[in-house]
Amino acid sequence: MKKTIINWIFNSFLAVIIIVVAILGIYYFYYMPSSVVKMISERNEVLPNTYKVLSDESLWKDKMVKSDNPSSWNIPSKNIEIKESDSQFNFYCGDKKADFIKYSSYKYKNSMGGWGSVSIVDCGEYYFIYEYSDGGPKLFGPFESENSVATSSLKTEASNSLPDEVFIKASLDPTGKVVARGDINGDVYEDAVVKVSTCGASCSTNLMVVLNNKNIDTDVLDVSFDPGFKSSSAAKSDVTNVSIKNGIISLTGYGLDCGNPNQEADICTQEKWSVVKTIKFKLISANGASKYNLERVEKPKIYSISPNQTDQQGVVLTIKGIYLNGFEGETGVWFENEAGQVGVIETGNYLPTGDTALIVTLPSRLCTKSSGESGLPCASYMDMKPGSYKVYVKPSGVSSNKLDFTIMQ
Numbered sequence: 001m002k003k004t005i006i007n008w009i010f011n012s013f014l015a016v017i018i019i020v021v022a023i024l025g026i027y028y029f030y031y032m033p034s035s036v037v038k039m040i041s042e043r044n045e046v047l048p049n050t051y052k053v054l055s056d057e058s059l060w061k062d063k064m065v066k067s068d069n070p071s072s073w074n075i076p077s078k079n080i081e082i083k084e085s086d087s088q089f090n091f092y093c094g095d096k097k098a099d100f101i102k103y104s105s106y107k108y109k110n111s112m113g114g115w116g117s118v119s120i121v122d123c124g125e126y127y128f129i130y131e132y133s134d135g136g137p138k139l140f141g142p143f144e145s146e147n148s149v150a151t152s153s154l155k156t157e158a159s160n161s162l163p164d165e166v167f168i169k170a171s172l173d174p175t176g177k178v179v180a181r182g183d184i185n186g187d188v189y190e191d192a193v194v195k196v197s198t199c200g201a202s203c204s205t206n207l208m209v210v211l212n213n214k215n216i217d218t219d220v221l222d223v224s225f226d227p228g229f230k231s232s233s234a235a236k237s238d239v240t241n242v243s244i245k246n247g248i249i250s251l252t253g254y255g256l257d258c259g260n261p262n263q264e265a266d267i268c269t270q271e272k273w274s275v276v277k278t279i280k281f282k283l284i285s286a287n288g289a290s291k292y293n294l295e296r297v298e299k300p301k302i303y304s305i306s307p308n309q310t311d312q313q314g315v316v317l318t319i320k321g322i323y324l325n326g327f328e329g330e331t332g333v334w335f336e337n338e339a340g341q342v343g344v345i346e347t348g349n350y351l352p353t354g355d356t357a358l359i360v361t362l363p364s365r366l367c368t369k370s371s372g373e374s375g376l377p378c379a380s381y382m383d384m385k386p387g388s389y390k391v392y393v394k395p396s397g398v399s400s401n402k403l404d405f406t407i408m409q
Contacts, residue, residue, distance in 0.1 A: 043104040050216055051120055051127060053143050054103055060129045065139045073139045093123035101216060160189045167192040167210045170218040182244025184283050185211055193242050193249060204232030223294045228257045228279040235268035248297060252278040300324055300393050300400035309406040313364045313384060318357060324393050325355045331395040332370050333360050343382035344370050
């Protein structure tokens, strides 16, 4: 009997405790003053520097775009539809894929649901605020962009730059050093090459490419300056200068292309190591896990010919590529017909643009040999008859790739 009473008292006491805890929990979640209820939040603090309306919620909260479809919003002022194509936050501004940039995620302590978030849907010339919470997705805007590529002509150099400290922090080497700055990927924002060091059994020095993502954050690329640059070995490269110009990264120093299996010998002697060389790289798109690769670009390369077909002589051709100029700007645009006969249009451009674009007029016949600076008259000609041709440039005697060109009937 005594044991039964003790058990009853214990169980009653336990029940009272449970009820009190439940009441306190309900009060905390539903009746605690709002000044005490705190928000758990993660936030990209630098984003308001680019998207100004984020600095004050009142600037965007009253500009919600109404829609019956939770993944599609019609924007009459821009004559465009904003769509979320899937659950992975892939948005489209009409047919153009938008940049989706997360600004903050949050959760109030009295919230019984999941985390909410505020993000940016960047369409280039304008952008939207995208809020996702228990109430479903909401879109606010549009807001004119102050940092879009379309308005890049109004930018100052400083507005496209980040401090050295930001690039060094991204490299994860506090002793790193920014050795070059410039736009590497063609988005008008200034990127950087950072020199970093790692030491284990031996020390190595490497060069890291860090992209500036619209002054919002950085992207460290998993790329290497290979072939040509050795970050470690008994005869590692000693780079004395790094520069970025027109998207090309140039390395100058000792031990470049020294002991490279693609060269004549695989042994880097002191004599070979002591030769000062310059090697150049360009960022190119890649497939797979890596978004980019670095490609050696010393050899001239043609990207396009416009137009690539014609039915008349006298047409003006624009040839775009890289390293098209030869010594003192001279170069030759060569045409090879189906029979293997070749002819050349000699041209030259001492300006930097001549390195990436050549403009020539197609005559009715071409000289079969380059006269260079000899001044001698042409000894033989090739008539430019209807047919298919291969076009290439040959600055300083180094041939580029060949592209197709057609003269129609």
